[in-house]
Amino acid sequence: MEGSRPLEVAQQLRWFAAARLRRHARLRRHARLPTLVVLLVLPLLIPSAHVASVARTAATYGVLALGYAVVLGLCGQFTMAHAALFGVGAYAAGILAANLGVDPWLTLPVAIVLAAIAGAVLGLSALRVAGDLLAIVTLAAGQLAQLVFVGWTPVTGGNAGIPDVPALRLGGHLLIEEHELYLLAALVLVLAVVCLDRLKGSGFGLALQSIREDEVLAAANGVAVGGHKLIAFALSGAFAGAAGWLEATAIGAVSPTTYDVVLSVLVAVMVLLAGAGRVYAVLAGAAFVAVLQDLLSSLPLVETGAIGAAIVAVIMWRSGVFTRRWRPAL
Amino acid sequence: MSLLAAVGLSQSFGGVTALEDVSVEAGPGELVGILGPNGSGKTTLVDALTGMLRPERGRIELGGVDVTARGAAGLARLGVARTFQTTRLMEPLTVGDNVLLGLHCAAVRRRRSRLQLVDAMLDALGIADLDGRVVRELSHGQRRRVELARALVGSPRALVLDEPTAGLFGPDAQAVAQLLAGVAESGVAMFMIEHDLGVVAEVCTRVVVLDRGLVVDQGPTRAVLAGDAVAAISGELGRDRFEAVSA
Ligand SMILES: Nc1ncnc2c1ncn2[C@@H]1O[C@H](COP(=O)(O)OP(=O)(O)OP(=O)(O)O)[C@@H](O)[C@H]1O
Ligand SMILES: [Mg+2]
Numbered sequence: 001m002e003g004s005r006p007l008e009v010a011q012q013l014r015w016f017a018a019a020r021l022r023r024h025a026r027l028r029r030h031a032r033l034p035t036l037v038v039l040l041v042l043p044l045l046i047p048s049a050h051v052a053s054v055a056r057t058a059a060t061y062g063v064l065a066l067g068y069a070v071v072l073g074l075c076g077q078f079t080m081a082h083a084a085l086f087g088v089g090a091y092a093a094g095i096l097a098a099n100l101g102v103d104p105w106l107t108l109p110v111a112i113v114l115a116a117i118a119g120a121v122l123g124l125s126a127l128r129v130a131g132d133l134l135a136i137v138t139l140a141a142g143q144l145a146q147l148v149f150v151g152w153t154p155v156t157g158g159n160a161g162i163p164d165v166p167a168l169r170l171g172g173h174l175l176i177e178e179h180e181l182y183l184l185a186a187l188v189l190v191l192a193v194v195c196l197d198r199l200k201g202s203g204f205g206l207a208l209q210s211i212r213e214d215e216v217l218a219a220a221n222g223v224a225v226g227g228h229k230l231i232a233f234a235l236s237g238a239f240a241g242a243a244g245w246l247e248a249t250a251i252g253a254v255s256p257t258t259y260d261v262v263l264s265v266l267v268a269v270m271v272l273l274a275g276a277g278r279v280y281a282v283l284a285g286a287a288f289v290a291v292l293q294d295l296l297s298s299l300p301l302v303e304t305g306a307i308g309a310a311i312v313a314v315i316m317w318r319s320g321v322f323t324r325r326w327r328p329a330l
Numbered sequence: 331m332s333l334l335a336a337v338g339l340s341q342s343f344g345g346v347t348a349l350e351d352v353s354v355e356a357g358p359g360e361l362v363g364i365l366g367p368n369g370s371g372k373t374t375l376v377d378a379l380t381g382m383l384r385p386e387r388g389r390i391e392l393g394g395v396d397v398t399a400r401g402a403a404g405l406a407r408l409g410v411a412r413t414f415q416t417t418r419l420m421e422p423l424t425v426g427d428n429v430l431l432g433l434h435c436a437a438v439r440r441r442r443s444r445l446q447l448v449d450a451m452l453d454a455l456g457i458a459d460l461d462g463r464v465v466r467e468l469s470h471g472q473r474r475r476v477e478l479a480r481a482l483v484g485s486p487r488a489l490v491l492d493e494p495t496a497g498l499f500g501p502d503a504q505a506v507a508q509l510l511a512g513v514a515e516s517g518v519a520m521f522m523i524e525h526d527l528g529v530v531a532e533v534c535t536r537v538v539v540l541d542r543g544l545v546v547d548q549g550p551t552r553a554v555l556a557g558d559a560v561a562a563i564s565g566e567l568g569r570d571r572f573e574a575v576s577a
Contacts, residue, residue, distance in 0.1 A: 203430075203433075203434065203441075203444075206427060206430060206431055206434075207431070207434055209420060209423065209427075210420055210431050210434075213420040213421065213422070213423070214418055214420065216382065216402070216418065217414075217418040217419070217420070217431075218403075219382070219401070219402035219403040219406070220380065220382070220402055220403075220406055220411075220412055220414075220418075221403075221406055221431050221432060221434045221435070221480070222403050222406030222407040222434050222435035223403060223431075223434055224403050225403065
């Protein structure tokens with residue numbers, strides 16, 4: 001241990017009764033990941049393609065929501081364009097694999113990097129505005145992305161999107177069976193969980209939390225507030241990029257309507273339902289939204305209504321109706 | 331030789347002159363007390379010294395180098411730590427995590443070493459038992475000590491403290507003041523806003539007296555405390571301190 005002069009002085013003085021109580025045990029945490037893995041195995045045991053497909057969507061949303069938890073839960077930045085970053089990942093995978101013939105596996109790093117860059121660009125807005133204003137600015141940025149997805153027809157396929165993204169191939173085997181696709185999504189999800197857990201426990205994660213709590217305090221401790229915000233946005237973009245890649249390669253198509261504002265709102269709902277900083281609760285929020293979406297898909301009117309209710313819920317959260325209990329906290 | 335210095339600072343807010351041509355300095359091992367009635371510009375001076383406020387005129391020097399444009403984070407990275415008049419802490423986080431934040435720019439990179447430093451700092455401040463507690467639940471005096479631990483744990487070269495003993499009573503305030511004197515003696519340049527003339531007399535090596543943004547007296551503790559400037563303002567020192575604490 002390196003020495004600290006104030007510390008030595010303080011130790012010499014020792015004026016308060018110094019009870020050497022040990023740091024609280026951090027055991028609870030270690031039981032969580034195994035539990036998650038067990039839960040993730042369950043859908044594999046159910047011989048229904050439909051269940052596997054919903055579970056895959058839930059896992060993909062989980063990755064997406066974890067990225068959102070970085071930027072909202074850890075860093076406290078209320079952004080509303082997460083579906084656009086998801087879309088950047090999906091389009092990157094789709095365009096490269098379908099139009100340029102790149103191996104779909106190789107499109108994963110590209111999707112991650114491009115979505116991270118898009119995230120950082122989005123994050124530039126957080127250097128200027130904060131709070132609800134940031135939500136509005138990013139909402140507009142998400143619409144802008146939607147315009148590009150729909151309008152840049154030669155590249156994105158316009159309204160029709162990209163209908164023929166080739167499937168992933170493992171040796172000679174095509175990954176098109178729902179259970180296999182789910183397994184892949186679940187693996188990516190576990191990786192994402194491990195990444196986020198590590199991030200949360202790191203000095204960088206602590207710095208992000210200091211920005212969420214009090215930017216003046218963060219700066220007083222030497223945290224480069226702007227730079228950290230940009231990195232948080234880029235990281236959340238990276239998660240979204242991986243999710244978009246999963247979605248495009250699993251469905252075998254990219255369609256612009258998937259990546260619109262409605263999904264951005266739903267992602268916020270997933271995370272806010274959980275309490276933004278809670279990694280495992282966020283996954284439950286993602287699963288909840290995926291299952292609800294599936295149940296309501298045959299009732300378009302109810303689905304629209306539910307989304308409307310979700311938007312109202314987010315606004316109510318922002319206005320502090322739930323603040324006491326639902327504050328992003330760890 | 332001065333380590334942290336303000337040279338010719340002027341700052342006004344609207345029509346209010348918060349600082350006017352203020353120059354102060356602290357060398358390694360010096361504990362400079364800042365005295366002044368409410369609204370005399372003490373906090374504004376602290377904000378300028380730590381880069382939180384870019385003064386309208388004048389400059390901040392660290393080790394003789396102009397660091398006025400570095401900003402708060404820049405100065406923190408150069409080894410200037412501070413505490414706040416109203417404690418600023420991460421409310422939903424634990425005491426340990428709050429103190430850990432003070433090591434954000436520390437050279438110690440290994441997590442275990444960092445945690446050891448935090449543990450030892452808490453221990454030294456007599457709040458080891460608070461380690462796992464969430465800050466939100468703490469009393470005012472406990473928060474003061476957590477904030478102090480956060481500022482001290484990174485071994486700063488210079489320390490700027492806005493009323494570190496406010497809200498601490500009797501022996502606690504004495505103990506904190508003694509600790510700070512010891513830290514200063516170990517070679518840290520320190521500024522400390524303090525209302526209690528007894529504490530000032532006991533631990534400060536030099537004193538600056540502010541009134542309505544002007545330095546009305548400055549020099550060795552004994553001389554300044556005996557001087558007319560302090561006599562003129564002593565009735566006003568910390569007048570609404572109790573209100574400030576209970577607010
Ligand atoms: N951000 C600001 N905007 C407007 N006026 C300000 C601002 N900060 C300080 N002032 C004014 O500048 C003057 C000096 O304030 P400052 O906080 O530095 O005083 P202080 O000596 O720390 O007082 P106290 O003992 O009450 O803490 C006061 O009149 C205050 O109202
Ligand atoms: Mg003040």
